Amino acid sequence: MDEENGQLRWHRRTELPLFLASMLYLFCYAVRVLAEGLSEGWRDVLLAVTYALWSLFLIDYLVRWRLSGQGLSYVRRHVMDAIVVLLPLLRPLRVVRIYETVRHRRAHARLTLYARVIAYASMSAVLLGFAGALTVYSAERGAPGATITTFGDSVWWTCSTLTTVGYGDITPVTPMGRTVAVAMMAGGMALLGAVTGSFSSWVIQTFTLDQDREPPGP
Amino acid sequence: MDEENGQLRWHRRTELPLFLASMLYLFCYAVRVLAEGLSEGWRDVLLAVTYALWSLFLIDYLVRWRLSGQGLSYVRRHVMDAIVVLLPLLRPLRVVRIYETVRHRRAHARLTLYARVIAYASMSAVLLGFAGALTVYSAERGAPGATITTFGDSVWWTCSTLTTVGYGDITPVTPMGRTVAVAMMAGGMALLGAVTGSFSSWVIQTFTLDQDREPPGP
Amino acid sequence: MDEENGQLRWHRRTELPLFLASMLYLFCYAVRVLAEGLSEGWRDVLLAVTYALWSLFLIDYLVRWRLSGQGLSYVRRHVMDAIVVLLPLLRPLRVVRIYETVRHRRAHARLTLYARVIAYASMSAVLLGFAGALTVYSAERGAPGATITTFGDSVWWTCSTLTTVGYGDITPVTPMGRTVAVAMMAGGMALLGAVTGSFSSWVIQTFTLDQDREPPGP
Amino acid sequence: MDEENGQLRWHRRTELPLFLASMLYLFCYAVRVLAEGLSEGWRDVLLAVTYALWSLFLIDYLVRWRLSGQGLSYVRRHVMDAIVVLLPLLRPLRVVRIYETVRHRRAHARLTLYARVIAYASMSAVLLGFAGALTVYSAERGAPGATITTFGDSVWWTCSTLTTVGYGDITPVTPMGRTVAVAMMAGGMALLGAVTGSFSSWVIQTFTLDQDREPPGP
The missing domain is CATH 1.20.58 (Methane Monooxygenase Hydroxylase; Chain G, domain 1)
Structure with a gap:
């Protein structure tokens, strides 16, 4: 104990x-x-x-x-x-835990669950994206044949990756850059899953409430 | 009061x-x-x-x-x-609220919840896409090295972005165009989440009804 | 009557x-x-x-x-x-309705709901993809600057579009081809939504059964 | 018997x-x-x-x-x-079944359902991705006009495909490579569906628990 x-x-x-x-x-x-x-x-x-x-x-x-x-x-x-x-x-992705701790001290939840999941997913995406864009930029900068030449390029590439859009107009070419990129793609999938899951749960919840409110008629 | x-x-x-x-x-x-x-x-x-x-x-x-x-x-x-x-x-994305208000005056819902979510998502996608395509086109037009040179290109790019397909055959190159693009990617994710969530809820609802209708046999 | x-x-x-x-x-x-x-x-x-x-x-x-x-x-x-x-x-996308009609004559469902949704989504994807690949090929073939030059190319492009992967190594360039492409992207989103929704419902259903089977607690 | x-x-x-x-x-x-x-x-x-x-x-x-x-x-x-x-x-994708068998011998589940689905999806993705990357590499290697020239390229392409990001900076060009690629895209969709479905079910489950724990007040 x-x-x-x-x-x-x-x-x-x-x-x-x-x-x-x-x-x-x-x-x-x-x-x-x-x-x-x-x-x-x-x-x-x-x-x-x-x-x-x-x-x-x-x-x-x-x-x-x-x-x-x-x-x-x-x-x-x-x-x-x-x-x-x-x-x-x-x-810094632990921000979610910090946020939870701080929130719990305030006695009651201010956000519904799905809003919270979307808030966490957004915070995680911003932090993961920023750290990833930095790492990929520092790996790609100066590599021969690199298409990511400025930090702006790196941020642009990061956004298209995390949303799983994936234009591919500029992509990492170094092994280091690509390794980080794969981690970010996985993060993008998780992000998409979180957003979709929250939406899904919100739709189902709303539907159930709607159904309960209506008379159970023929 | x-x-x-x-x-x-x-x-x-x-x-x-x-x-x-x-x-x-x-x-x-x-x-x-x-x-x-x-x-x-x-x-x-x-x-x-x-x-x-x-x-x-x-x-x-x-x-x-x-x-x-x-x-x-x-x-x-x-x-x-x-x-x-x-x-x-x-x-104009507020069209959803207007639509809801108008609908409520007509005494009863004509569409089930999932159809409504898909309808809202479609309306939002069309309005967001149109506004985005305009803004990106006005930012890219005339920029050196731009690949989006006509409004048709911009609409094509918008569709591939909002569905998260992301061909990347033509992409914005100006900071302004890319900033708007990131907002549209986020919109695309939300759109995908809404469509997926509605489908999901529809499947679950149909399944539950199916189950209730069948005899609870062995 | x-x-x-x-x-x-x-x-x-x-x-x-x-x-x-x-x-x-x-x-x-x-x-x-x-x-x-x-x-x-x-x-x-x-x-x-x-x-x-x-x-x-x-x-x-x-x-x-x-x-x-x-x-x-x-x-x-x-x-x-x-x-x-x-x-x-x-x-031909009405195959779903035909299939349903035939199935109902056989007295009982042979597939669970989620398997059925995945089966419908697959059938729809194949038929939509085939019709789309044909139309895009006939629109692009011979167009100046076209990258889709064989029917094989068109099928390859169709698959990458319907799964929302969107490589963009070859893409339609004619207005007609792009219009069909947009419809196919929307189809791809719906397909993804159907697959995800079925998985989601299956996971939830399995979870609920698991929970019911276990003793309710400590 | x-x-x-x-x-x-x-x-x-x-x-x-x-x-x-x-x-x-x-x-x-x-x-x-x-x-x-x-x-x-x-x-x-x-x-x-x-x-x-x-x-x-x-x-x-x-x-x-x-x-x-x-x-x-x-x-x-x-x-x-x-x-x-x-x-x-x-x-090797049957690893899931082996894993289940081994797990059941240990008397009780150690992972919740959604963690298990994500674990299975990850294992399947790694095995499917490895086999796919090998096959595509062996088909593309030496083909005229191929952009996938090393196994590293093939792995990079595989990751961008399975997560449905789809950069398209390098893509298979041979019929054999593209056929395998289509199977991998389908695998990517299923993977995304599994991840999303698990997230979705987890959100709903957490929400339901939260709701039950709170007093049912107005």
Whole structure:
């Protein structure tokens, strides 16, 4: 019981600071990728901050593992946590959890479930899209034969990918860029599934209410 | 109570005229974009009408705000209304609300829920697609390296985008055109979600009826 | 009552012959489009058969209208019938109704609802795709700058459109080809909606059964 | 009854070995396609193993048919089995059934239904994608005008197809490659349907639970 409490207390105290740290991480990454004219000194500072933040995420993971009192089974049961430590750019996606926590403190839900799912899907899409566009841009920039040459191109490509439209007027050509792209396509499918699922559930719910309200006549 | 009534009365009296005004706005915009050989005089007339209509929408928004008796919280709670004032081309999408209002006066629903959702989605798609095709065409026309060179091209591109097919044989290249395109992709996803959700709900409903009709045998 | 019976009797007697006639229409159209080395004489025969079949469809529509005893309201209530008279290539899509009729005679359903929806969607997709590929091919063939140059190309393009994949490596360029293409995109969306909806309903149904089978709880 | 038992016993004993054989078949096929510098001797060995495994699958099918005690109606009722004998590359897709069998032995389900559907869809997508990428690569490699020139290209194209994104920057050009591609597009649609359906069912389930938990008040 005490261990459980230790975990919960750690979780509650670190959640918000870690989320802000992950946003800072994303910001530092973005500056390093986008600010081309940055002096060598500033680049080093940004890299140092990036590594410091990453160490923080690693320490948090190890502390949680320790507090859980579990052995290797912890790693197996919290695969997402390990992924998020290895790829800190995905960490801001936890915004959903933060949002949920904050929302629950306000005593009652303000949004219906489907509106919430669409809100989460949108937030996730924006964060995933931004991190993905940065990574693909930094991988493609300067590659021979690349069609994604500006960050604007990368954002445009990202939007067409996440909505599964897929124009293909510009596409990544480097192995790194394509690997990230595949992850984004999967994200696009999940996004489409979430939007469709919410719509579907909303239609069904509305229909059921309509039916109940009407007299059960012939 | 009186304020509530004031709002309702205002709403009921202005709904239809404002909808017609928004259709006129779309029409004026379309003529300005498509009629290339228009004399300078006519262009000015159209521009004047456009601004007059826009003022009308703004006044309507301010009157509603006033009647609501709320402060800034009104803006936060009616985000869609503010968007529609800033981008009057999206205003005809309110056709759904008009349609609902008209339908309710006729005492009983003539269409089942899923047919209605598909009808709304189709109407929204046509209006959104028309406004989008116009805007993208006016942004791309004349841009260096543009592949969308006629309004027909723009409509073709719009259809492939809204259905999330996304051929990419012709795509916008200007920042303005791409920004509008992203909004249309999002619209395409919502459209797909609506169609899928309706189908889904129809299948489930039909299935449930089928099941109820059959004997509950072994 | 007698009129109702007249309609029903006409419907029952003409349904299967008209379906076979519509398949023959599709076949004649296909031969005229695909058999390029056909002698002038045979082309005329095919055209004559095509017109004869079309007259048949028109007569059937007029007889039904007459039997219904309704005025213009018949046209409004049976929009699909009018469309199918104007575009007889879409008529084989009625296979669903034929299939339903045949199935009901066999006393009990052999397929569950979702399997049936997927079967209908597949049949519709094949027939719509075949008619669409033919029409687009006949419109694009010989057009300047066309990328769809063989019937194989047209089928390939059709598949990528109906599944909403949309490669865009080859696309129609003529107004006629693009108009048909837009109809096929809409068909692709409906197909995707049907497949997704069936899956969705199947998952929900299976889940509900699973839940009912398990003991209700801790 | 005895025949039923014979079938069941055969099924239970052969299921796992046959699954491993199908994975070996996929592996041999992959080596033959990808290892270009392979000596003639090794190629022959691989071909021999491939044919031996295929004979095994055929024998299994015939034995099942025999044990069923049914005539030609067996073929009609087990169409999938016949397809899987003709195209052994699709056989690993049966992993779902193996997985189910293994899972059921462990006394209770560890994953909820929607997680399971997503897990199955992912496993199927990976296996279908791998087999498809191999086949398309072997068909396209060396074809004149082919844009898919490396296995990496083929995998990239496969991912964009299965998620229905469909960039079209590289596409198959040979009839064989395109035929496989159409099957993969259909697989992509089913995949999208499964993901969407699961999401949808999850949203509805969560919503229903939420509703039940709340007081039924006005």
